[in-house]
Amino acid sequence: MLPRLVIHNSISPDGSTTGFDANLDVHYGILGSYEPDAMIVGSNTAKVGTQFFCEKIPPEDKEDFKKPDIHPDDTRAYWMIADSRGTLEGLMHVFRRSEYSKDIIVLVSEKTPESYINYLKERDYDFIRAGVERVDVRQGLEIAGERYGFKLVVSDSGGILNSILLEQGLVDEISLVLTPEIVGKSGTNLFRGIEKSGIQLELSRNEIVEKKYVHLVYRVLKE
Template sequence: MIPKLIIHNSISLDGSTTGFEANLDVHYKLLSGYQPDAIIVGSNTARTGTQFFCEIIPPEEELDFKKPEIQPDDPRAYWLIADSRGILEGLMHVFRRSEYSKDVIVLVSEKTPEGYINYLKERNYDFIRTGADRVNIRHALEVANERYGFELVVSDSGGVLNSILLEHGLVEEISLIITPEIAGRNGTNLFRTLEKSGTRLELLKNQIVEKQYVHLVYQVLKE
């Protein structure tokens, strides 16, 4: 079974994920309200996000090689990071140390470098290996449901991963926080790599947050 999947993003008025200052407090408050079992993120988004956790990447310590002890009542979500190319080697401890995640589960493919797989094994990271070249997201989500019991996963990622999720019909809802800014020509479209057109949506919720942000939630209608 595939977990319910929600795309959650903060965007500018003209549909960009960059070129404006998102309100991270609002973004993560609304995201945490879903109480997801896991948050899925692409490797490029994760690498860019390291700047929010630390100005300089700290060296690894002994504890970074150990799987954290998770309490049964821990409300935090796991992070599912898709990284078939292994670009996060040397950075994974930044995410494991985050106060916002229980631990990290890495999604890799058959083409993922063995050196990166060994890096994950040496540090006791769980990983799901599926897909010949790139990660087979559908199968990875099925495994996450079977292995960890994940029932709700929220995508907090950029346009590439979100486009893949939509392209493969995996998304049930889209949650958008509209920021009152216009990014213009330097912006990056939310679904910039989505090839298919005509995805139909039904508005489920519209809410004004902190008097200036609009939170829209849509159901993705099945074809």
């Protein structure tokens, strides 16, 4: 069964996800309020995000080759990273060490390099194989729901993965933190990869946060 899926992102009024300093306390504070079972992110977004965790990629140590001990009361979300090309080989320990992550689950495809699969196995990362050339996100989410009992997944990713999620009709809700800054031509549109038009939304909630940001929540009206 498919988990409920929410897209969450911080954007400028002209729809960009880059070119401004996002308030991470507000962004992740709102995301955490959803209490998701897992967060899903694309490999490119994850790779760019390593700069937020460390200035320089640290070497692996023996603790990076085994799963972390997870307490039954741990409320942190798992991170699901779609990485069919093995983009994050040598970087996974950065995410596993994060205080915000329970552990990492990697979504791969049939064409994922075997060297990358061995890299994941050697370090005891869970992975879900879904799709042939690229990750079949729908199938991956279905397997995650069945295997781990996930009920709610939040996408904290970029335009490519979010566009795929919308086009495939997987999104139930869109949560946007509106930052009062116009980016202009240098911006990166949140849904720049989407080809399908006419996706209808219904505003379900709006609120002012810290007298500067606006949190908008839309329900996706499915056909």
